[in-house]
Amino acid sequence: MSRLAIIATCNLNQWAMDFQGNLNRIHQSIVKAKEKGARYRVGPELEVTGYGCEDHFLEPDTFEHSWEVIGELISSGVTEDILVDVGLPVLHRSVSYNCRCLIYGRRIVLLRPKLFLADDGNYRESRWFRAWKRRSVLEQYKLPQVIVDITGQTTCPFGEAIVELGDTSLAVETCEELFTVDSPHIKYVLNGVEIIANGSGSHHHLRKLDQRLDLIRGATCKGGGVYLYANQLGCDGGRLYFDGCACICVNGEIVAQGSQFSVETEVEVIVGTVDLDKVTSHRVGVASRGFQSAEAEDISRVGLPEFRLCKSSNIAIYNSIPSQPIQVRIHHPMEEIALGPACWLWDYLRRSGASGFFLPLSGGADSSSTAAIVGSMCQLLCRAVQKGCTPVLEDIRRVCGEPSNSEYVPVDPRELASRIFHTCFMGTKNSSQDTRLRSKMLAKDIGAYHLDINVDIVVDALVKLFCVVFGQDKEPRFKVYGGSETENLALQNIQARIRMVIAYFFAQMLPFVRGRRGALLVLGSANVDEGLRGYLTKYDCSSADINPIGGISKVDLKSFLRFASKPLEENGLGYTSLKSVVEAPPTAELEPITSTYTQTDEEDMGMTYEELTWYGRLRKLGRCGPVSMFLYLSQVWKHLSVRQVADKVKFFFRMYSMNRHKMTTLTPSYHAENYSPEDNRYDLRPFLYNSRWQWQFSKIDRLVVQKEETTNDIAH
């Protein structure tokens, strides 16, 4: 008979610092794995604490509580008859490490510290942990008293090692180690390890899954082997959405895949039956691998001979056949926008204790996108309830403020939206009927509780106050009525800013008005490009509690709106009113519309959204300063003269640097794109610039002259 093994990996929706909840979910995942006959279970990175504890990893309490959780797991008996691989932070000789802990029954088999830390973009693990550098040394770790008391074991091996089981060998790596050039799994494969597990804390951004799956397949494609990938799922207390997708890969082919975006369960266990003889067979067939293996550098080994993964008395084995390769599921980027932020919003809402959302809905592309994402969340929730996910139903009832004996079951996403989603059009004299109507129609499509109000009374009161203080002759006027730039801007900003105050007021009071308790979270809708250009009023209605689209570009949002306007049968979101939103030119509607003037975003900004997307990508992803951005764009924008390109690039950098201060107060938003300008965690820059960029701009000027001379020479 083949060496068949049933193994399990999981997606866990952990929450930073929620030790009790995290313990329950880890426990549940082990129980589920055992129920399905698995003999090995791997969980996500730092699952005991939650990945996103950040500076809590500097507190000794965090390490102590982590061992208490391990103690609870062991004493519950759940680790009996299964090899469990859990992620937690560990202090060893007063140095903190991000570790995997392998437990069998009441024995800690190995503590394996992370070798290569994640330190780019959103990650800064070296702020809290050290990477393990003594790769050839296996040290003895002094176990804490809480574990000694339960197990009687006083020390365990600490370091990089292969675990030799009775019938196979296994090694583990942690998240970023899969992404590094010289991944540890290469050595493990050459050392004959058949099963490699990776516990990850890896977040979603658009179009990323492809890369991750390629790496997973690549790990065992050349040298054979089984690769198990576990990940966190959901919002664990920050701006990131961890997108699960736990999977099992055999000899470079995915045989099992968990969900990427799901509100259905906090504990998703993915089980596969793998034939380890297939690994041997694959390996024997590649002679060059054999040559390299024969001379591979040895790795320390820890023995667990009494444990056989392919246990012949395992009843489940008799009933199972090896898992076959599957077609992997990769969502279209537009579905990713509809699903990722929706799942993040739901975790945030249910965990914050709020009673729903309040969204200032202008009928423009941005706030309409936010609204559609909340609609998508309601659709996901109703689908989960239909499938019988009881914990989801309980959470919904709690958010809706239902009594404990409630029998409420949401079946219609629009009906659910009417309970938890509130939208408000806040018009002024400058608002058009078109946007007012679009806002109303979209709210109807989604089912939101909608308000249509005018805020002129408040704006006028503020202008009056100004006149009382400074005199009637200083009454500010719009430019179209002969006012200066300053007056024109001030009159716009006050309308925009007052909307924010009203939004918070209404969000606090609406549950009371509707005979409910609690308060609503205010949603924001600023997008990446506006942030970059500074085309927003600081502390206006783009300031909110959370923003699901703050990391998404306008160009992607437009495509998303087209997708969301399609009927459900065509896999859209069914919000047909969005069609007119996409077609309308973006406008702030803060200036009076006259027969000769209508305000539009692109004209106001002095650049198009498409140009802004270029600047955004080159600035962050291309790591371009003004000069290299100019050089690059003068190659690409052939429809413009180099002087025009130079003027555009200089204008962008001037506006960007003048407005960078606005990024410091950006509403916390879902991280969806690597070109995000988010200033607090991701895109760290100064916010007081010399916006003349003298050195850089004069170099651009010299280059323009040079290029013009060269072009003239060629022409003659």
Ligand SMILES: Nc1ncnc2c1ncn2[C@@H]1O[C@H](COP(=O)(O)OP(=O)(O)OC[C@H]2O[C@@H]([n+]3cccc(C(=O)O)c3)[C@H](O)[C@@H]2O)[C@@H](O)[C@H]1O
């Ligand atoms: N270096 C610096 N560091 C810190 N803070 C700085 C600062 N420079 C100015 N400030 C502060 O920022 C204030 C100016 O910023 P802010 O009040 O926002 O005003 P401001 O940026 O002058 O004007 C708002 C901009 O957004 C546009 N807008 C308005 C309304 C809607 C929309 C839309 O998205 O549709 C766009 C409008 O056309 C204009 O370009 C100053 O009064 C000062 O308090």
Ligand SMILES: Nc1ncnc2c1ncn2[C@@H]1O[C@H](COP(=O)(O)OP(=O)(O)OP(=O)(O)O)[C@@H](O)[C@H]1O
């Ligand atoms: N008339 C309005 N009624 C309700 N909310 C509004 C209105 N105008 C603006 N807002 C809110 O203020 C935010 C910022 O306003 P701004 O004029 O900058 O719009 P925007 O960023 O272009 O977004 P949108 O595309 O949603 O209009 C909007 O996203 C919206 O949430």
Ligand SMILES: NC(=O)CC[C@H](N)C(=O)O
């Ligand atoms: N936690 C980690 O090591 C994650 C790093 C990895 N590059 C990722 O984005 O998935």
